[in-house]
Amino acid sequence: MVFLHSQFLHPLLPQGQDSQANQKLGKEISQSGQGYFSLLKQEIEALTEQSSSKNHQLRKQLDAIPRIQEVNQQRSQLQDKMWSYTQASIDNDRDRLIQAYQKHIKGLSQLELNPNLLIPKHQSKVDIHRMPGGYLEEQGDDDFWTGVLYDHGVFLYGIGWLGSLNDELGHTIIEQVLKSHYPEFNPQQILDMGCSVGHSTLPYTQAYPDAQVWGIDLGASLLRYATARANGLGKKVYFAQQNAEQTDFPDHSFDLVVSHILMHEVPNVAKQRVFKESYRLLKTGGIMVHLDSLLFLSPPNPAARYFRDTEVYYNSEPFVGCANLDDLNNLALEAGFAPQNCHLYQVSGYYSQQQGSTQPKWLAFCGVKG
Numbered sequence: 001m002v003f004l005h006s007q008f009l010h011p012l013l014p015q016g017q018d019s020q021a022n023q024k025l026g027k028e029i030s031q032s033g034q035g036y037f038s039l040l041k042q043e044i045e046a047l048t049e050q051s052s053s054k055n056h057q058l059r060k061q062l063d064a065i066p067r068i069q070e071v072n073q074q075r076s077q078l079q080d081k082m083w084s085y086t087q088a089s090i091d092n093d094r095d096r097l098i099q100a101y102q103k104h105i106k107g108l109s110q111l112e113l114n115p116n117l118l119i120p121k122h123q124s125k126v127d128i129h130r131m132p133g134g135y136l137e138e139q140g141d142d143d144f145w146t147g148v149l150y151d152h153g154v155f156l157y158g159i160g161w162l163g164s165l166n167d168e169l170g171h172t173i174i175e176q177v178l179k180s181h182y183p184e185f186n187p188q189q190i191l192d193m194g195c196s197v198g199h200s201t202l203p204y205t206q207a208y209p210d211a212q213v214w215g216i217d218l219g220a221s222l223l224r225y226a227t228a229r230a231n232g233l234g235k236k237v238y239f240a241q242q243n244a245e246q247t248d249f250p251d252h253s254f255d256l257v258v259s260h261i262l263m264h265e266v267p268n269v270a271k272q273r274v275f276k277e278s279y280r281l282l283k284t285g286g287i288m289v290h291l292d293s294l295l296f297l298s299p300p301n302p303a304a305r306y307f308r309d310t311e312v313y314y315n316s317e318p319f320v321g322c323a324n325l326d327d328l329n330n331l332a333l334e335a336g337f338a339p340q341n342c343h344l345y346q347v348s349g350y351y352s353q354q355q356g357s358t359q360p361k362w363l364a365f366c367g368v369k370g
């Protein structure tokens with residue numbers, strides 16, 4: 001079995017999937033990643049034996065190797081194949097999905113959409129991860145298809161390592177950051193910024209059952225889906241279409257403000273605004289945690305660095321190349337957090353840890369509002 005977990009087929013996901021075809025695609029994704037890194041390692045060793053290259057020289061040298069050019073193209077092709085495959089499973093179950101969506105969205109008042117929301121150009125201009133139509137695709141007032149595409153696509157892309165509900169990141173902040181480092185902390189008002197379909201948002205309802213949990217995102221289709229999905233899974237979350245850089249919530253609204261893999265997908269100017277907004281929204285004593293991939297924020301070796309930097313071109317990740325740890329610390333100080341209240345935790349993933357891995361996978365940047 002290639003997938004660490006099977007996807008939990010809640011009603012908003014395509015049913016009747018071909019599990020053999022899923023396995024075949026998962027294997028291709030997994031082998032392509034492993035093959036890519038061993039090729040890079042081999043070529044980097046050969047190059048660094050010849051001379052001690054600086055990072056930008058190494059990048060140019062790697063870019064010039066025909067086999068690397070070829071596998072870089074294959075990275076994009078495989079990503080496109082994964083999305084087409086996901087779309088085909090959705091198309092096969094279209095009528096039932098519409099009924100499931102209508103059933104689970106009906107009568108719900110926990111969704112606030114804002115058709116007049118000004119969408120930042122850094123999001124409207126790109127299809128991040130080469131996802132067709134991007135996060136903001138929407139055809140009509142009832143559109144929830146971007147959500148289905150993201151929910152199923154992310155599971156295949158992550159080959160099940162994010163858990164059967166794609167919820168590893170939420171559990172990781174809760175268990176490896178909050179419960180480990182702030183065990184007395186019991187937030188009552190929680191905000192998840194850039195929540196997408198709520199994968200990481202839902203675990204907070206379980207960990208803090210008395211809390212009111214909010215998820216905000218720019219995409220209306222994602223949020224409609226998030227609302228119906230949460231309902232289908234029996235969880236109560238308030239979702240709102242808002243810009244995390246400038247929300248509508250009053251000052252001091254939340255005890256906990258979190259984001260999961262938002263940082264590497266926005267430019268530095270947006271990160272700066274998100275940190276300021278997090279500070280404004282927190283109550284005194286409240287905690288901000290922005291979690292992202294270690295590989296993206298602080299690539300641990302030259303192969304990882306090359307992979308990270310070339311994600312810009314081959315996986316439509318325009319801002320990943322400028323993601324930088326030191327910047328986050330500066331942004332937190334600029335936003336108002338005191339230096340002694342800023343902490344960085346390197347943590348393994350919630351599900352990877354259950355497999356016995358202690359290898360750091362995620363970076364959680366925390367600020368406590370003094």
Ligand SMILES: C[S@@+](CC[C@H](N)C(=O)[O-])C[C@H]1O[C@@H](n2cnc3c(N)ncnc32)[C@H](O)[C@@H]1O
Pocket residue numbers: 120123135169193194195196197198199200216217218219222242243244245259260261262265266270
């Ligand atoms: C990688 S996805 C996040 C996934 C999600 N947090 C999770 O853990 O499953 C990034 C999300 O951030 C949203 N986003 C990007 N910029 C944003 C902004 N300024 N305000 C709110 N959401 C934003 C995108 O629409 C997208 O849904």
